[in-house]
Amino acid sequence: xxxxxxxxxxxxxxxxxxxxxxxxxxxxxxxxxxxxxxxxxxxxxxxxxxxxxxxxxxxxxxxxxxxxxxxxxxxxxxxxxxxxxxxxxxxxxxxxxxxxxxxxxxxxxxxxxxxxxxxxxxxxxxxxxxxxxxxxxxxxxxxxxxxxxxxxxxxxxxxxxxxxxxxxxxxxxxxxxxxxxxxxxxxxxxxxxxxxxxxxxxxxxxxxxxxxxxxxxxxxxxxxxxxxxxxxxxxxxxxxxxxxxxxxxxxxxxxxxxxxxxxxxxxxxxxxxxxxxxxxxxxxxxxxxxxxxxxxxxxxxxxxxxxxxxxxxxxxxxxxxxxxxxxxxxxxxxxxxxxxxxxxxxxxxxxxxxxxxxxxxxxxxxxxxxxxxxxxxxxxxxxxxxxxxxxxxxxxxxxxxxxxxxxxxxxxxxxxxxxxxxxxxxxxxxxxxxxxxxxxxxxxxxxxxxxxxxxxxxxxxxxxxxxxxxxxxxxxxxxxxxxxxxxxxxxxxxxxxxxxxxxxxxxxxxxxxx
Amino acid sequence: xxxxxxxxxxxxxxxxxxxxxxxxxxxxxxxxxxxxxxxxxxxxxxxxxxxxxxxxxxxxxxxxxxxxxxxxxxxxxxxxxxxxxxxxxxxxxxxxxxxxxxxxxxxxxxxxxxxxxxxxxxxxxxxxxxxxxxxxxxxxxxxxxxxxxxxxxxxxxxxxxxxxxxxxxxxxxxxxxxxxxxxxxxxxxxxxxxxxxxxxxxxxxxxxxxxxxxxxxxxxxxxxxxxxxxxxxxxxxxxxxxxxxxxxxxxxxxxxxxxxxxxxxxx
Numbered sequence: 001x002x003x004x005x006x007x008x009x010x011x012x013x014x015x016x017x018x019x020x021x022x023x024x025x026x027x028x029x030x031x032x033x034x035x036x037x038x039x040x041x042x043x044x045x046x047x048x049x050x051x052x053x054x055x056x057x058x059x060x061x062x063x064x065x066x067x068x069x070x071x072x073x074x075x076x077x078x079x080x081x082x083x084x085x086x087x088x089x090x091x092x093x094x095x096x097x098x099x100x101x102x103x104x105x106x107x108x109x110x111x112x113x114x115x116x117x118x119x120x121x122x123x124x125x126x127x128x129x130x131x132x133x134x135x136x137x138x139x140x141x142x143x144x145x146x147x148x149x150x151x152x153x154x155x156x157x158x159x160x161x162x163x164x165x166x167x168x169x170x171x172x173x174x175x176x177x178x179x180x181x182x183x184x185x186x187x188x189x190x191x192x193x194x195x196x197x198x199x200x201x202x203x204x205x206x207x208x209x210x211x212x213x214x215x216x217x218x219x220x221x222x223x224x225x226x227x228x229x230x231x232x233x234x235x236x237x238x239x240x241x242x243x244x245x246x247x248x249x250x251x252x253x254x255x256x257x258x259x260x261x262x263x264x265x266x267x268x269x270x271x272x273x274x275x276x277x278x279x280x281x282x283x284x285x286x287x288x289x290x291x292x293x294x295x296x297x298x299x300x301x302x303x304x305x306x307x308x309x310x311x312x313x314x315x316x317x318x319x320x321x322x323x324x325x326x327x328x329x330x331x332x333x334x335x336x337x338x339x340x341x342x343x344x345x346x347x348x349x350x351x352x353x354x355x356x357x358x359x360x361x362x363x364x365x366x367x368x369x370x371x372x373x374x375x376x377x378x379x380x381x382x383x384x385x386x387x388x389x390x391x392x393x394x395x396x397x398x399x400x401x402x403x404x405x406x407x408x409x410x411x412x413x414x415x416x417x418x419x420x421x422x423x424x425x426x427x428x429x430x431x432x433x434x435x436x437x438x439x440x441x442x443x444x445x446x447x448x449x450x451x452x453x454x455x456x457x458x459x460x461x462x463x464x465x466x467x468x469x470x471x472x473x474x475x476x477x478x479x480x481x482x483x484x485x486x487x488x489x490x491x492x493x494x495x496x497x498x499x500x501x502x503x504x505x506x507x508x509x510x511x512x513x514x
Numbered sequence: 515x516x517x518x519x520x521x522x523x524x525x526x527x528x529x530x531x532x533x534x535x536x537x538x539x540x541x542x543x544x545x546x547x548x549x550x551x552x553x554x555x556x557x558x559x560x561x562x563x564x565x566x567x568x569x570x571x572x573x574x575x576x577x578x579x580x581x582x583x584x585x586x587x588x589x590x591x592x593x594x595x596x597x598x599x600x601x602x603x604x605x606x607x608x609x610x611x612x613x614x615x616x617x618x619x620x621x622x623x624x625x626x627x628x629x630x631x632x633x634x635x636x637x638x639x640x641x642x643x644x645x646x647x648x649x650x651x652x653x654x655x656x657x658x659x660x661x662x663x664x665x666x667x668x669x670x671x672x673x674x675x676x677x678x679x680x681x682x683x684x685x686x687x688x689x690x691x692x693x694x695x696x697x698x699x700x701x702x703x704x705x706x707x708x709x710x711x712x713x714x715x716x717x718x719x720x721x722x723x724x725x726x727x728x729x730x731x732x733x734x735x736x737x738x739x740x741x742x743x744x745x746x747x748x749x750x751x752x753x754x755x756x757x758x759x760x761x762x763x764x765x766x767x768x769x770x771x772x773x774x775x776x777x778x779x780x781x
Contacts, residue, residue, distance in 0.1 A: 235726075237744045257570050261748040307553045308571050364726045367745075374571065374732040378551050389730045391644060 043514040047227035048493060050507070051239050051251035053365045054394040055207050055232045061190040062181035063136040063145040066434060068398060069274070069415040073505040074230060077212060077223075078119075079181035079195035082110050082129070082163075085419055089324065089500040091175060094220075095124055095182050095196060096163075105170040105455050108178075112161045116219045118184050119193075119200035126157035131185040133165065147426060147434065148177040148418060151452075170455045176420035198223040198508040208232055212507070224495060224511035234394065236367035243488055250489035250496070252505055255368045256311035259486045269313070270498030272485035273322050274413030275424065276314075276369065278360065278376055278478040283438035284408045286353050293475035294337070295347035295356075299383035300376055301339035302480045309371035313484030319468035320414070320424045323482050324500040328421045330465045333472040341383035348385070357386040358408040361401050364391040366412070368483055373411040376478075402436050413483075415503035421464040422452065428471060439476045523774020529767030533760075537587050540580030548577040549732050557750050566756040570746060575739075575756060582734035583760050589650055589728070589735070590715035594708060596654030601661025602697075608662070609669030610692050620666070623659045631656045631714075632721060644727040653718050657711055664707050668700035702775070709772030713765045720761055736761050 056071045057064070062079045082096035093099070096110040116124040137152040138144035144152075151174065154166045167174060182196060183189050193201035196219070199212040210230040214223040231248055233239045240258050242248045243265060259267050278300065280287045287293055306314040315323045318333035348356055362373045373389050380387045387409075392400070401407040416423030427434035429445050444467060451463030472479070487496050495509045545565075552572030560567040566575035604623070608616040626634070638652035669692070672678060681691050716736075722728040723737030731738065736757055743754035 237741060240745055258745060260746060304553070308551050308556075311556075370731060371570075375551060377732055378549060381549075389732070391726050391730055 042224070042495075043512045044224055045226045046512040047229070048225060048249040048510065048512070049229045049231050049247070050505075051233045051242055051248040052230050053232075053234060053236070053239065053251075053253065054363075055234075056204070056210060057398075058206075059190045060193050060201070060204075061145075062183070062195070063132075063189065066403065068394075069413075069503040070394075072415075072417075073503050074210065075181070075195075076197070076504050077199040077228075077507050078193060078197045078201055079183070080197050081179035081181055083175060083178050085179060085499060085502055085504070087497050087499055087506075089419060091179070091419065094179075095129070096178075099175065099178075101172075101175070105172045105174070106167040108165045108167075108174060109158070110163045110165070110178075112163070113219060114161070116196055117217045118196055119215055120184065121217070122184060124182060124196060125185070126160060126163050128185045129163045129182055130155050130157050132182045133163075133180065135183075136180045146177070146180050146417075147432070148420075148422060149180060169453055171452060172455050172457060172460070173420040173422065176418045176423075179418070199228065202227075221508075223508040225507065228507050228510075234365040236365070236370075243490075246490065249493050250487070250510070252485060252487040252496070253366075253368070254486040254488055255309070255371065256313045256484060256486070257309070257371065258367060259488060262488050264491075266489050266491055266493065268487045268489075268496060268498070270485055270487065271315070271322075271324055271500070272368075272413060272483050273324065273499070273501055273503050274415050274482060275317055275320050275322065276372060276411070276413040276480045276483055277317070277320075278373075278409055278411050278480065279414075279437050280409050280475075280477050281405065281407050281437055282440065282476065283405070284358070286351075286356055286358065287408075289351045289353070290474060291347045291351040292353055292356065293478075295344040295351070295353075295383070296380070296385070296478050297337035297475045298340045298347065299344035299385060300379050300478050300480075304339070304379060305372050305375045306481050306483070308375045309368070310481070310483050314481035316481050317479040319472045319479055320428065320477075321421070321468055322416055322424060322501050325416075325419070325421065325424070327461055328424075328464055328468070330468050330472075333469060336472050337475075339379075344383040344385070348383075354384070355386075356384075357388070359388045359390045361390050361392055361397065361407045361410040363394045363397040363412060365394045369411045369413065372480060372483075376411065405436050405438060411480075416501060419501055421461070422448075425464060425467050425471075428467075428476060437477060439471075439474075441470060441474055444470045444474075519774055522770050526767050526770025526772070526774050529763055530771055533583065533587075533764050533767055536580060537584040540577075540584045544574075544577035544580050546574035546577045548581040548734055549573065557746065559750070560752050567750065567752045569739075569742065569750070569753055575753060578734040578739060579736075579756055579760050582736045582739050582757070583764065585646075585729055585734060586716055586719050586723075586736040586761075587764065589646065589653070589719045590712055592650045593653035593715050593719075594657060594711045596650065597657025597711065598661050598704075598708060600654070600658045602665055604658065605662040605665025605667075606669055606692050606697070609666035610673060610688065610696075612670070616666075620663075623662055626656075627659045627663075632718065635718065635722060636725075636727070639722070639727045644730065646729050646733075649719060649722055649728045653715055653722075656718075657715070660711065661704075661707065664703065665700065668703055669696055672696045672699055706772045706775045709768050709775065713768050713772070716761065716764050716768075736764075 054070045056074060057067050062075050080094045083091040084094040086092045095113060095116050097113040099108060099110045101108050133155045136146040137149040144150040151167050151171055152165055153168045156164050158164055184194050187194055198215055198218045200215040202211040202213045204210045212228045214226045233242055239251055243262055280293055302316045306312055316334060321328050323329055348354055360373050362369050377387045401410050428439045429448055430440045447463055447466050451460050454460040454463060492513045494513050495511045497509055555568050555572040556570060558564055558568040564574050569575055604619055608619050635652045635656055642648040681695055719728055720737030723735045724741040729735035729738050739757045743757055746753055
């Protein structure tokens with residue numbers, strides 16, 4: 001027992017000492033550092049360790065559209081499509097060198113770039129492209145793996161370097177989906193990871209790490225680094241500590257409050273490109289009533305969430321559209337529900353749910369969502385609504401909440417698969433496999449389908465905006481924000497760039513300064 | 515010897531009484547609503563307005579420490595209570611009757627003890643899911659073996675004494691002998707192990723909540739707060755300091771108390 005007490009006293013002293021050290025270290029005392037990438041020399045080669053919050057999905061199949069955003073942002077480095085997004089929000093040719101669309105927007109012709117190689121050394125042929133697109137569009141099975149490619153009627157190789165894609169109906173936006181990964185013919189990507197991207201997959205230890213290596217035969221400007229180890233660190237605090245200690249060189253998606261103690265590292269701010277919301281299971285008894293869902297919208301003050309949980313670094317959202325996809329955003333919707341706890345109470349009373357109670361399931365590895373949920377609970381309390389937080393591990397969230405749809409509500413961020421408006425909106429069609437909130441609206445389905453069939457851009461944009469309006473008016477979810485995302489790296493790491501709209505972590509441009 | 519023990523006991527009792535008063539105070543009154551957020555006062559350092567400062571949501575840390583200590587204390591108390599109750603039953607019956615039931619139960623007991631306790635708690639939480647009541651259940655189960663073993667040993671020892679034989683000859687029923695005659699005599703030994711168990715429970719609750727498996731946010735518990743404070747160790751060192759202090763005092767008080775009670779000095 002004496003020993004135990006001694007240990008305790010020591011623990012107190014150590015805590016005190018630790019705090020004292022911390023308190024004495026002011027940022028001003030640090031020697032001034034060289035600005036990023038200007039004075040330092042860009043060094044080719046080297047290796048870094050990058051922290052990621054959640055382990056990748058069990059299957060690394062790039063064609064599985066229910067894959068998590070965290071998996072896709074890593075696979076971006078390994079796989080490429082005929083086209084790929086660039087940092088300005090445009091699509092640039094990748095495996096295809098060029099493409100043409102016919103006048104009716106239902107036939108797309110792609111010319112392959114010469115000499116693009118797979119990680120296994122083989123050159124990309126039209127056969128590979130036809131195989132990949134046929135697989136992703138589910139032409140043989142009838143079940144598209146990538147939902148967006150469901151509109152493909154046929155994929156044909158015209159000659160040794162040209163592939164034509166014929167659509168069931170015209171779609172002027174179709175090219176936006178063509179970043180679907182091209183894989184070697186005959187390969188099952190769930191078993192073998194072979195792409196054409198700047199990095200090739202080396203190994204994976206579940207729950208621990210993923211190792212990527214520079215692909216030397218990359219067709220374009222290859223990766224700067226030789227090797228990247230992605231380390232799985234599910235705990236937000238551990239992530240911050242690992243950066244401080246130098247155990248990891250870089251991570252992205254940190255929140256405003258997490259970077260508070262990291263001021264002596266390089267911090268870059270960008271958009272998360274996620275739609276953070278209190279997603280409501282529209283099938284949960286109380287939430288079947290639109291008045292209850294609207295009451296929640298009145299009870300929750302998104303500006304308050306942004307201020308308290310994100311120190312004001314976030315863009316308020318009113319519907320399912322990533323803010324950087326400018327032309328599709330409907331700013332008027334922000335006026336739809338002004339924070340008003342009394343109105344919320346009145347609506348609940350009308351609906352017969354004066355004593356509303358529900359749980360909010362939150363993936364514990366994302367502090368941004370845990371913090372937002374805490375603020376939401378407080379705001380709901382002011383409107384007499386009792387919400388309880390249930391923290392779950394990411395894997396549990398993904399299986400039970402997202403895939404199993406066993407939840408009442410959840411705070412999480414949804415990203416988009418493509419630069420097309422449909423990337424944000426497709427999931428809310430009644431029968432969509434990704435409609436995890438069980439939203440059902442015949443009007444929405446109809447408007448969405450009409451938008452897809454419209455070739456005229458202005459008309460189509462108007463229809464997509466109408467879809468967003470329906471989501472907001474029906475209060476499908478309580479939309480919060482696209483929170484700011486902070487990429488933090490050690491002082492000798494530079495070159496990280498943000499992409500608009502998409503959830504991407506491009507490691508190819510990252511380098512070590514020497 | 516007696517003197518040091520006595521002093522240890524008094525200091526322990528003093529600290530514990532102090533903590534109990536704080537807990538009682540926290541249950542009845544806190545200067546601020548422990549969960550109320552205030553964007554204007556985020557990360558305020560300790561002052562007269564906020565004795566222990568405020569956290570990243572502008573919540574008053576003093577109020578949260580009061581509430582969190584109570585929450586941690588209650589969980590520790592309930593889980594020790596649960597472990598003790600089950601331990602008394604199992605240990606009492608096996609110690610008193612012996613035989614093959616004793617063998618089977620004690621081997622079972624050993625196998626539970628063989629697992630590292632925190633790991634076992636994590637497994638149990640994985641089965642029950644996280645939350646305040648499940649933590650009590652999980653920790654309670656973990657405490658059963660140690661109590662059962664202590665009770666069994668003591669009961670077996672007492673059983674051989676004359677007063678038990680006398681009672682038997684007088685025709686007192688087994689259950690009465692066990693719970694009315696024997697139990698009071700093993701109380702002193704039990705008391706100190708309860709105090710140690712309580713300490714372990716406080717630390718276990720703190721660890722579990724620290725790992726995000728215990729008390730769910732936004733409710734306060736010492737472990738939960740410590741885990742939150744970690745992110746702000748440099749910017750708001752007082753956050754971790756005061757929470758850590760509360761844990762230390764709670765454990766130190768009971769630790770000294772149990773040491774004072776230990777052996778045959780008291781009771």
